[in-house]
Amino acid sequence: MLINCIAYQDGRKLADIPISDIHGYIVRPDCFVWVALKDATDQELATMQREFNLHELAVEDAHLGHQRPKIEEYGNSIFAVMHLIEVIDNDLHVGEIDVFVGRNYILSVRNRSKQNFIGVRDRCEREPHLLKQGASFVLYALIDAVVDRYFPIIENLESQLEEIEEFIFDNGSPRVSIERLQTLKRKITLMKHGVLPLMEATGKLYGGRVPVVCASSQEYFRDVYDHLVRMNTSIDTIRETISTSIEVNLLMVTIEDNEVIKRQTAWAGIFATGIFLAAAWDMIYKAMPDVAPQIAYPAALGVIVAICCVVYARFKMRGWL
Helix, strand or coil: CEEEEEEEECCEEEEECCHHHHHHHHCCCCEEEEEEEECCCHHHHHHHHHHHCCCHHHHHHHHHCCCCCEEEEECCEEEEEEEEEEEECCEEEEEEEEEEEECCEEEEEEECCCCCCHHHHHHHHHCHHHHCCCHHHHHHHHHHHHHHHHHHHHHHHHHHHHHHHHHHHCCCCHHHHHHHHHHHHHHHHHHHHHHHHHHHHHHHHCCCCCCHHHHHHHHHHHHHHHHHHHHHHHHHHHHHHHHHHHHHHHHHHHHHHHHHHHHHHHHHHHHHHHHHHHHHHHHHHHHCCCCCCCCHHHHHHHHHHHHHHHHHHHHHHCCCC
């Protein structure tokens, strides 16, 4: 579905144009056309391929979808893929935006996502001195918008991790803790798959040899790269913390099991002591029934109780009870 098709010259909007007029504008000097599509059909992609002379392999990737984030160079044009990650019903949904960039055009194709980039277009049109750089600045603005939308998601995942850690140390259910940690680990892995490849690809857009179409905006791509590096570091920290939390949770379960075993062993030792003494007294009494005075029974019981109390006190001192 066509969202908009607008021509720009010298950093300023000329007009909304029909697709059939694209060729007439892209041949003008200092003019470029910005087209935005959503869930494009095969026919729409074929039309864009004819208008902008897009490389067939890039069009094929856009048609198939579900691509790894990347930036590929095809002659004097580039093809970029980014993941659009959004929170829906407390879960992460991954969409995709494919961007074709040439000297005098930029085409964005958004798939499987409710996010829009109207704000990006408004931002670019408010900065005509930057928009004069052409399609490369628009590519930067799109990547920057995608990256900026990652930050709140990562902050939310960090908050979830803190809540789970508090739950663990508040003696929450170990099974529930493990399930929540594994769910969080899956989410942070989705973020990793979106951030790391894009960071590696963006690093090729500044310094050294860069695609011709991006040469005028290298410092802006460097800024995005710095954001992605910081974000990737945060993701790695969260992943390490999740692994540590899982180990701590399992360790706490082991410690709790050991405490239970120690208590059971202590009580078993106390009862075994009482049973042994009672059995020994019983054997002595049966061997010499006439010798035992009447006071012997309560005295024996008192001795048994006293010895059991001593055993209990020793276990208590050692922290087993």
